[in-house]
Amino acid sequence: MVDRVYNFSAGPATLPIDVLEQASQDIKNFKETGIGLIEMSHRSKEFMAVAENTESLLRELMEIPDNYKVLFLQGGASSQFFMIPMNLLGNGEKATYLNTGTWSKKAIKEAKLFGEIEVAYSSEEQTFNKVPEQGEYSISDDSEYLYFVSNNTIYGTQFPTFPDTDKLLISDMSSDILSRKIDVSKFGLIFAGAQKNMGPAGVTVVIIREDLMEKTPENTPTMLKYKTHADKDSMFNTPPCFAIYGVGEVLKWLKKQGGVEAMEKRNIAKAALLYDCIDSTDYYRGHAEVGSRSIMNISFNLPSADLEAQFIAEAAKIGLMGLKGHRSIGGCRASIYNAFPTEGVEKLVAFMKEFEAAN
Numbered sequence: 001m002v003d004r005v006y007n008f009s010a011g012p013a014t015l016p017i018d019v020l021e022q023a024s025q026d027i028k029n030f031k032e033t034g035i036g037l038i039e040m041s042h043r044s045k046e047f048m049a050v051a052e053n054t055e056s057l058l059r060e061l062m063e064i065p066d067n068y069k070v071l072f073l074q075g076g077a078s079s080q081f082f083m084i085p086m087n088l089l090g091n092g093e094k095a096t097y098l099n100t101g102t103w104s105k106k107a108i109k110e111a112k113l114f115g116e117i118e119v120a121y122s123s124e125e126q127t128f129n130k131v132p133e134q135g136e137y138s139i140s141d142d143s144e145y146l147y148f149v150s151n152n153t154i155y156g157t158q159f160p161t162f163p164d165t166d167k168l169l170i171s172d173m174s175s176d177i178l179s180r181k182i183d184v185s186k187f188g189l190i191f192a193g194a195q196k197n198m199g200p201a202g203v204t205v206v207i208i209r210e211d212l213m214e215k216t217p218e219n220t221p222t223m224l225k226y227k228t229h230a231d232k233d234s235m236f237n238t239p240p241c242f243a244i245y246g247v248g249e250v251l252k253w254l255k256k257q258g259g260v261e262a263m264e265k266r267n268i269a270k271a272a273l274l275y276d277c278i279d280s281t282d283y284y285r286g287h288a289e290v291g292s293r294s295i296m297n298i299s300f301n302l303p304s305a306d307l308e309a310q311f312i313a314e315a316a317k318i319g320l321m322g323l324k325g326h327r328s329i330g331g332c333r334a335s336i337y338n339a340f341p342t343e344g345v346e347k348l349v350a351f352m353k354e355f356e357a358a359n
């Protein structure tokens with residue numbers, strides 16, 4: 001077996017080694033029951049405790065107010081693209097979307113199946129290299145909610161501050177949940193697939209203000225109503241047990257690291273190492289405009305596609321893996337989520353300097 005490498009994958013992404021070691025034991029024999037975690041009933045007292053603990057840790061770490069429900073759902077973050085308008089947009093109602101990348105585009109496409117969608121802003125013509133500033137777009141008075149993607153995983157852009165509006169705010173935080181302190185009470189709904197910054201693939205966390213669940217039209221299928229899952233503490237049917245457990249273990253780890261605030265400081269420092277390197281030369285060019293830069297995904301280019309291919313291949317040889325950019329924009333991308341260690345970023349920066357000097 002090879003030693004573990006630095007894994008810059010955008011998702012599923014690197015997880016803390018402590019979590020992986022604990023999981024490898026628990027999968028075989030969970031808490032001395034003689035039964036592995038993924039073999040036991042989701043209604044067993046052991047698993048119920050896992051689910052409760054995962055929820056209460058998330059509530060604690062994100063300071064989620066009591067009038068919000070936390071749901072653990074399946075179908076990926078992508079299912080939220082239709083579940084949100086299906087539950088929250090009544091017949092003929094309007095919602096506003098900010099188009100800042102592939103994931104907002106997909107959400108807009110689905111939302112159009114349910115209501116009138118106003119795309120108030122788009123950076124598509126400039127290959128999604130920025131997010132809007134306050135005042136760069138306006139929202140119709142009769143719009144029900146404003147939807148935005150807080151971190152654009154592919155393009156490496158992130159809202160430095162959230163839209164300031166009296167509209168209901170809805171955000172896809174799949175790739176930056178728990179990376180920085182946020183005020184949940186400003187949002188109606190937040191969702192995130194676990195596999196970027198929170199755990200293994202298989203569960204999507206939805207944080208929803210309770211009163212919103214009353215809006216869902218009667219003829220919505222049972223499994224697709226938020227209230228179905230809220231009323232049964234996400235145990236209406238078999239939940240994704242392993243993924244919920246995995247998120248719980250990551251949250252325990254996060255708490256030990258000092259919580260979200262400590263993580264935010266570390267994330268800012270890690271990203272600064274890379275951006276300082278990019279800014280110190282014309283050889284590397286960051287994709288995102290400076291004011292829109294993400295601290296989670298850093299997308300950048302080299303002088304040519306050939307050099308990019310060579311860069312990615314040589315990096316892999318020294319254990320820097322997963323640096324190829326998303327197929328839609330090419331180039332390189334370093335995803336440095338919470339669990340990605342600072343030493344890995346330092347090693348990448350050292351390699352970037354050497355590569356530039358040699359090529």
Ligand SMILES: *Cc1c(COP(=O)(O)O)cnc(C)c1O
Binds near residue numbers: 103152153172193
């Ligand atoms: C990865 C990602 C998604 C899609 O997640 P799935 O769980 O694969 O459906 C949605 N939004 C953002 C911002 C993402 O990074």
